[in-house]
Amino acid sequence: MSDDVVITGYGVLTAFGFGADAVRSGVFGGGDRFRPIERFDTARFRTDRAAVYSGDGVPGVTISPLETPAQAPVLRACVVAALEMAGHDGSGAPLLLGSAGDRRADPSFWQTPGTEPPLDSLPGQLAHRIGADLGLGTPRLAYVNACIASTTAIITGAQLVRGGHARAAVCAGVHMVSADIFAKFDSGQAMSTDGAVRPFSLGRTGLLHGDGAAALVLESAASAAQRGATVLGRLTGWGMAADGHHVVRPHPDGAGLAAAARAALRMAGREPSSVDYVNAHGTGTAFNDSAETRGLREVFGPGVTVSSTKSTTGHLLEATGAVEAVITLLALADGVLPPTMGYLEPDPECDVDCVPNASRVANIRVAVSLNAAFGGANAALVLERAS
Template sequence: MSTVDVVITGMGATTPLGGDVPSTWDGLIAGRNGIRTNDAEWVERYDLPSRLSAPLAVEPSEVLPRVQLRRLDRCEQIAIVAARQAWADAGYEMPTEESQPVDPDRLGVAIGTGIGGPRTLLEQDDLLETKGLRKVSPLTVPMLMPNGPAAHVSIELMARAGVHSPASACASGAEGLATGWQMIRNGRADVVVAGGADACIMPITVAGFAQSRTLSLRNDDPEGASRPFDVHRDGFVLGEGAGVLVLEREDHARARGARIYGKLAGAGITSDAYHITGNHPEGIGQINAITEALRTANLSPADVGHVNAHATSTVVGDIGEAVAVAKAIGDHVVLTAPKSALGHLVGGAGAVESIITLLSIYHGIIPATRNLENLDPKVTLDVVAGEPRKLELTAAVNDSFGFGGHNVALAFTTA
């Protein structure tokens, strides 16, 4: 593989902590929490056992025009919001037919989603059942298809080097970044807008996760519900959000004088081939993904000071990841788990948490894991809790794992 270096020049996000990257980061550092009681009428109607969610802090309707909102699924809306932020943060103007800031044939998009547009699918099916064919929107398929977020962003930015939409459950956003990294390293593009998005807080998803017994039932304590690595953790809280990064060939970025946050130095993608929802009991896939990320980044385990953990707050998953990190990197590494404040953003998680990982390096501070009051004795690693920790970092890893045995590890370094 080519040794082309890939840097990050722009970042955008919309999350339960804020409508952009600065507010999300500030919220994490301040110890705020985006998890709330889900007071939607359908929670009561279906008598759902988990009554918690982590909704967006800023609605897409506050950012996008009404006409565009009607033509896009919520997942597509938030992908566009985050992509526009990242593009502007990278110092680029929106392209027009007369002026393209990046050669369209050298500009790519890779935005993953774990679930896509089931909201549209179910709403339009209800219309078909109750009011007939003529009430079904002609935009139904473009709104529900999983490649919709990536496709809409590519159209807005006039990106013609390729548009990809990984669908690897909770690892989708991280795989979107890995795909963009590969596109640049393989010489297919100079710039790739990459990340992930999901917005599926709705009856069927909450009911499905509840039936699989993966959701927290701490309904009387929403802010304390998500507690990764804590001995009393009982499941995750479903959230929604999007994260998008502008990846750029380093010489391309430096030639235009761009601000560089850091490098996406390596990526590892593996699969467990073991169980549709459970991780391999020996963590083989997770260990191999981390090891491959370090290899492609030309890093040794000793170089890595921090891991932003996938840590969803499930009983088995958190322990498995901690063991895998210890085996792949060592006991010296410091962990944090942002899902304690953000909830689980599914396809958006890996991208948003990659932004957090990168900012931890950039600012030299690691956000604390909320609600970590009693560290599970099976976790032998140092997990930041209570207050953020100042720590000079040159390299950090972001873990993302998903149903189906998907494992993605991304290695970030200083520029």
């Protein structure tokens, strides 16, 4: 291991808009962007709502409310913003991406014999073409392991930097709400039936999807110092664990999340008692939230403060880890905990302080961001304030 890993830039999109100010006003302000979907027909689904973005707030991109947006231009805008913030030209920096690919072409591919999907529909091509277009280095890799995909990208980039294989890495994730993925979650009856996401609350009925993308520039501390770059935060630990409990249900005791969190804390050299805040996976489903609570209490005890920002952004699937890492960075920098919105009343199985319904001022120095995925995959990041 050659050096500490720091974060020197990011770009982010949520349903609230592009950039950090949109996150501050929307996520930290407790906004609600769950709206009826116009970009595809929802008549056959149990719900018609998601947190979707439309408008011209993304540099170089106009997103129509009536069309599923292409992933490539949104992702490119986030990478460009991250590099500009970092003051880095991207040369030599690998691009690691979490994405299931651009889903817009899927219906025509399956319905029209002989058609070929455009290259941008393939996750690996998204990484390769954006990396080549912006003059980034190699490897250019895409991860498709569902809701820990962009967390995996961040962990891979951190390993490359800390191991001395790259001075900097660009790690990103993207998901734009699409009909086919929406249909799969709807058929599994995972979606909220009351138009809101209520993590850790009694009366929660499920998750809702959201548009999201983010890119982060990870860099060695030595490289950042040499360039005179501003350090926005430090990535001091990471961990992954697979519990293999069930194809879609989490381990009932949150064993995988707990193992990932412990591994990340060991790498960071931190005791659980030193963690001031956890950005929880918090999907708002009955199975996830109770299982995650047990895992949180197993690692951190009863006193840890958590919140779920999916209550405002929606579930961002492959983009989740990257966007929530940016949110956690802002919490550390601003000294404000994002709220868990939609909270109705306590659930005895979710007895954690989840910052219900309003943000909270707090002096936090160490935070953990947790993500979980189908198949028992789990990941954790330890993020620390820059100074």
